[in-house]
Amino acid sequence: MIVEELAFLALAAIAVGTALAALLVRELVHTILWVSVFFVSLSAIYFLLSAPFLGVLQLGVYAGAVTILLLFGVMVTRKRIFAREAATGIGPFPLALALLAIVVLAVVAASLPQQVTLVRSYDVTLLSTTLFNQDGAWLVLLGLVMLSALSGAIYLVREGRE
Amino acid sequence: MTELSVASLLFLSATLLAVGLFGILTRRNFILLLIAVEIAMNAAILNFVYFAAFAGTPGGLSGQAIAVVLVGLAATEVAVGLAIVLALNRQRGSINVAEATSLKN
Numbered sequence: 001m002i003v004e005e006l007a008f009l010a011l012a013a014i015a016v017g018t019a020l021a022a023l024l025v026r027e028l029v030h031t032i033l034w035v036s037v038f039f040v041s042l043s044a045i046y047f048l049l050s051a052p053f054l055g056v057l058q059l060g061v062y063a064g065a066v067t068i069l070l071l072f073g074v075m076v077t078r079k080r081i082f083a084r085e086a087a088t089g090i091g092p093f094p095l096a097l098a099l100l101a102i103v104v105l106a107v108v109a110a111s112l113p114q115q116v117t118l119v120r121s122y123d124v125t126l127l128s129t130t131l132f133n134q135d136g137a138w139l140v141l142l143g144l145v146m147l148s149a150l151s152g153a154i155y156l157v158r159e160g161r162e
Numbered sequence: 163m164t165e166l167s168v169a170s171l172l173f174l175s176a177t178l179l180a181v182g183l184f185g186i187l188t189r190r191n192f193i194l195l196l197i198a199v200e201i202a203m204n205a206a207i208l209n210f211v212y213f214a215a216f217a218g219t220p221g222g223l224s225g226q227a228i229a230v231v232l233v234g235l236a237a238t239e240v241a242v243g244l245a246i247v248l249a250l251n252r253q254r255g256s257i258n259v260a261e262a263t264s265l266k267n
Contacts, residue, residue: 107176
């Protein structure tokens with residue numbers, strides 16, 4: 001029990017630290033490397049929360065595909081890929097902090113049950129049954145959204161629009 | 163059987179949402195904006211997984227199914243965002259969102 005708590009705290013610290021580092025570092029390529037570490041730490045949290053299928057999905061989709069896609073975007077849009085960004089101030093940092101405080105107060109004030117009990121046995125058949133039978137409409141909706149996004153992306157980058 | 167406290171789980175996703183919001187409000191580079199949106203969206207997906215783990219096996223699986231759908235949605239959003247980045251780069255020669263001031267090309 002204590003092992004899981006320590007693991008969760010360490011993973012949470014890594015996640016928050018890498019997310020902050022990704023947004024504060026000046027080189028865009030370093031940002032993408034930090035954010036890939038962030039995705040991997042979230043995947044480890046999913047494994048800890050007895051959702052191993054989601055953990056694998058997070059590794060494949062985020063740490064794999066999204067990271068490569070972002071690197072590709074940097075490669076295509078820059079002449080020197082290690083060029084630095086202009087420094088920006090920490091403008092609405094107090095606003096984000098205030099939002100955080102509100103959420104924390106709401107969590108403390110709400111009478112939530114204190115503990116979540118994790119089960120160690122996991123059956124991916126149950127998840128797939130839920131995904132394709134009970135919540136099948138969501139999956140169809142996702143397919144339609146992806147189709148329209150694909151045609152929209154092709155429309156955006158097509159040649160000869162100037 | 164292990165136990166984790168709900169408050170610390172929610173605290174993590176609230177912190178990640180605040181970090182993502184901070185990035186969305188301050189950064190000027192389109193790719194950094196996309197990354198900030200991804201961080202905020204991952205905070206939301208994390209919440210679905212928490213409450214799925216909290217609700218147990220029969221009821222909580224819907225939460226995991228929604229999380230699967232949301233991961234696909236976030237990947238789609240990055241793809242469209244990068245298409246916008248490429249179009250912006252071709253038309254303006256820069257991906258600074260402060261310079262993209264008109265919707266017409």
